[in-house]
Amino acid sequence: MLNLIIEVYHTLYQTYGPQGWWPVGGKYFPEQKDIYEIIAGAVLTQNTSWKNASQALKMLRQKGLLDPERIAGLPRNELASVIRPSGYYNQKAERLIAMTTLYLKADKDGRMPKREELLTLKGIGPETADSILLYAYHEPVFVVDAYTKRIFRRMGVLKGENSYEEVQEVFMKNLPPDEKLYNEYHALIVRHAKDVCRKNPLCSMCVLRKKEFCNYTEPWQQLS
DNA sequence: GGCCAGGACACCA
DNA sequence: TGGTGTCATGGC
Numbered sequence: 001m002l003n004l005i006i007e008v009y010h011t012l013y014q015t016y017g018p019q020g021w022w023p024v025g026g027k028y029f030p031e032q033k034d035i036y037e038i039i040a041g042a043v044l045t046q047n048t049s050w051k052n053a054s055q056a057l058k059m060l061r062q063k064g065l066l067d068p069e070r071i072a073g074l075p076r077n078e079l080a081s082v083i084r085p086s087g088y089y090n091q092k093a094e095r096l097i098a099m100t101t102l103y104l105k106a107d108k109d110g111r112m113p114k115r116e117e118l119l120t121l122k123g124i125g126p127e128t129a130d131s132i133l134l135y136a137y138h139e140p141v142f143v144v145d146a147y148t149k150r151i152f153r154r155m156g157v158l159k160g161e162n163s164y165e166e167v168q169e170v171f172m173k174n175l176p177p178d179e180k181l182y183n184e185y186h187a188l189i190v191r192h193a194k195d196v197c198r199k200n201p202l203c204s205m206c207v208l209r210k211k212e213f214c215n216y217t218e219p220w221q222q223l224s
Numbered sequence: 225g226g227c228c229a230g231g232a233c234a235c236c237a
Numbered sequence: 238t239g240g241t242g243t244c245a246t247g248g249c
Binding site for chain 2: 021041045046047048049050053087088095122124126127146186194
Binding site: 048049051055056086089092162 | 239246
């Protein structure tokens with residue numbers, strides 16, 4: 001299992017190369033985007049294409065609102081109308097204001113928000129919380145999403161484990177705690193799922209791995 | 225014109 | 238716990 005999870009990473013990286021998700025940043029990449037912008041992006045992209053989310057970010061920037069102090073004090077309706085392109089704008093406006101308030105509180109204390117704190121906010125679930133910790137604060141936390149579960153279940157790596165934390169544990173036990181690795185791996189999974197998984201009736205990994213270990217068949221294939 | 229995206233939550237059995 | 242409905246725009 002250990003080799004498999006690492007091997008898949010290398011295969012994906014060799015196939016697609018670096019995905020350039022939120023800049024790896026920190027001391028390694030000084031041009032890193034502002035932490036707050038990454039946080040806002042994480043909320044705005046929930047169940048939404050990055051194109052739509054970035055449109056909303058652009059609107060915020062144009063109006064000079066990509067600023068936690070201003071967003072925290074903005075009426076929900078006003079914020080909602082600005083972030084409209086990201087969809088779910090009423091929900092997201094409320095979530096973004098709550099998230100921003102927590103960000104400011106932590107920042108004032110010179111620290112980062114804790115995972116438990118993030119999860120107490122309505123609308124911040126495990127994936128968004130971990131995305132914020134990983135992509136904004138460079139914490140070595142593996143981000144699990146629906147693609148991860150689907151792909152690795154098809155491959156047989158995941159079997160019974162279903163909950164977010166269970167799946168996360170499988171990856172973190174089998175990978176070194178390297179935030180740059182986690183950053184790239186998650187982005188590569190999303191890239192591959194979009195490129196191949198969705199368009200191919202067979203397991204996506206079959207394409208990369210030449211059907212060496214995948215025995216997945218779609219339900220309609222089992223019938224015939 | 226239908227499908228779905230870098231989710232989360234309330235509600236129900 | 239597991240399944241389903243809801244939130245909503247814009248790109249393909």
